[in-house]
Amino acid sequence: MAREKGIKGGDITVVGIPFDKNSSYLRGPALAPKRIREALFCESSNMWTEDLIDLGEFSGWEVLDDMRLSSQENVFELIENEIRQLLKRRLRVISLGGDHSITYPIIRAYREGYQNLNILHLDAHPDLYDERDGNQYSHACTFARILEENIVIRLVQVGIRTMNGHQYEQAKRFGVEVIEMKNIGKIGQIKFDGPVYLSLDLDCLDPAYAPGVSHHEPGGMSTREVLGIIRNFKGRLVGADIVEYNPERDLHGMTGMVAGKILKEIIGRMLGEASR
Ligand code: MN
Ligand code: MN
Secondary structure: OHHHOOOOOOOEEEEEOOOOOOOOOOOOHHHHHHHHHHHHOOOOOOOEOOOOOEOOOOOOEEEEEEOOOOOOOOHHHHHHHHHHHHHHOOOEEEEEOOOHHHHHHHHHHHHHHOOOOEEEEEOOOOOOOOOEOOEOOOOOOHHHHHHHOOOOOEEEEEEEOOOOHHHHHHHHHHOOEEEEHHHHHHOOOOEEEEEEEEEEEHHHEOOOOOOOEOOOOOOOEOHHHHHHHHHHOEEEEEEEEEEOEOHHHOOOOHHHHHHHHHHHHHHHHHHHHHHO
16 A cells, blocks of 8 residues: 555554543543453454554554552552553553553653643533642543643644633633634644644543433534544644543443544554655
């Protein structure tokens, strides 16, 4: 395949982070990484990306087992250290959550290797609460913690449809660029200078496309719209997470297949980056 010419490979790793204790409403995402891996390799589909890269043949990526977190007191420290070890090997890391709180320790690890890091965040929720139910590390607070530490230069949120007064104030305070769902028809190409980390909360999708999430928030994106954003934004994709899949809420593993498809296309974009 002509597309494969010039692919810079060998540096993509997929790791599971089975942690959901910072969920504010329902548990379940700790079960997700295994199910997403199963969906990726499910024989009902094939391993070709839409840009005709055969992931089944290409050896430039690997899938690791879940991180072992169960007996750990300080889970965030452990996640941060594990991600840091992977980044030291000069890998681009795709993490499978887990609830959305895991993005905070991941980004803390990323800051060492990447100054000028941008985040593209797809979600129904801004996740900008200063605290939620007394937990400042709740999955609803992730981006407030990240922005307080000044470890990224830009946060662009897409798909938001649960903005409220407090989080609107937080977005203003931190300079977050919010593309709300109600304005999704008006977005052109999203452009970044420098490295981009993609944080994808599956509830950015409409529950009709992805029922297997804890927070059903109607009025969301289609699978095609999400794939379009992943495929079209300008910038160098250096890491990603897919979070908030809750298999206990899923129907026939449908949302698992959506997550598997998104994972496949993220790997595809990363492998193809050099030829873009
Ligand atoms: Mn969400
Ligand atoms: Mn979220």
